[in-house]
Amino acid sequence: MRVAAVAVLVGLLVTALVAGVFALLPGRWEGRVGLLALPSGSTGSALISESGVSTSYGEVVTLAMPSIADLVTSPSTLDAVAAAVPGSPPPDELADDVSVELLAGSGVARVSVRAGSPELAARLAEAFAGRVAAADLLAPAGTLRVLDRQATLLEKGPDLTLGVGLGLIAGTLAGLGTAAVLVRRVRARRGDARRSVLSTLVAAGHGIVPVLSARDADAGERLLVLARAAGGPVRVAAGSPGVADAVLALQSDLAREPGTGPGGGTDESLVLVVDRAADGADLDAAVRALRPGTRVLAAVVS
Structure with a gap:
């Protein structure tokens, strides 16, 4: 439970941290300029090309308008705009910040540019729109006229939805x-505590005895099996401070089995309960204090 609580807490903190960083990111500005397709003054409902093929003005607009997106991201346009607008990012970065939206059936194209300041976003959008209008993509059927003398500005704040999503992933x-990491450390600590208890008992002449963990769900059942095999009364004793609750719990488990309760005779076996964080000196003192000939049935690390 403690490991789970710490893991959940860390996950929540990381989620909040990532989302907070996104919320504190500086905002971006978007400049927008519209372009309107208009027929040339001398253009009728149909045009006759040099090859003699009749083409309507609507077909010219339909075919030519999508090429605006290719025009604004072409190397020549990007280089020209980057050179003309002071403070512009390099052309390769500028290509990621410019976009074109075609409003279906209206003959209107909208050029949008994102930048770190409103002034730069406006100047870049106006420069791109000017380059598109000057390219005369609809000639001779029509022209593209810039609708906005000044770019429309929109403030684009950080994407909080994206921030929260990334925060949840990072937090998880x-x-x-x-x-x-905590589970590995706990297991390693348990193993170290068990080895320490076993080595102390062996050094005191009690031989190799089973060392159980009180946190194991089947520790009580395993202790009952050992008590039955011992065939006599079993006493549970503290081998270090801070294990009173564990001693009482194990005594309660042993009391369920007739004949395994404490008897006080010479055939009595001992279960030694030790705190996993106990000082080695406490365990040494407890083992040395045992009566000569005491049979240690098992040790339990709580």
Whole structure:
């Protein structure tokens, strides 16, 4: 439970941190300029090309308008705009910040440019729109006229939805990673505590005895099996401070089995309960204080 609580807490903190960083990111500005397709003054409802093929003005607009997106991201246009607008990002970065939206059936195209300041976003959008109008993509059927003398500006704040989503992913990974690390440490600590208890008992002449963990769900059942095999009364004793609750719990488990309760005779076996964080000196003192000939049935690390 403690590992799970720490892992959840770490996950929540990481989620909040990532979302908070996104919320504190500086806002971006978007400049927009519209372009309107208009027929040339001398253009009728149909045009006769040099090859003699009749083409309507609507067909010219339909075919030519999508090429605006290719025009604004062409190297020549990007280089020209970057050179003409002071403070512009390099052409390769500028290509990621410009976009074109075609309003279906209206003959209107909208050029949008994102930048870190409203002034730069406006100047860039106006420069791109000017380059598109000057390219005369609809000639001779029509022209593209810039609708806005000044760019329309929109403030684009940080994407909080994206920030929260990334925060949840990062928090989940951080929580799982924390849980994995803590579980490994707990298992390693349990193993170290068991080895320490066993080595102390062996050094005191009690031989190799089973060392159980009180946190194991089947520790009580395993102790009952050992008590039955011993065939006599079993006493549970504290081998270090801070294990009173564990001693009482194990005594309660043993009391369920007739004949395994404490008897006080010479055939009595001992279960020694030790705190996993106990000082080695406490355990040494407890083992040395045992009566000569005491049979240690098992040790339990709580």
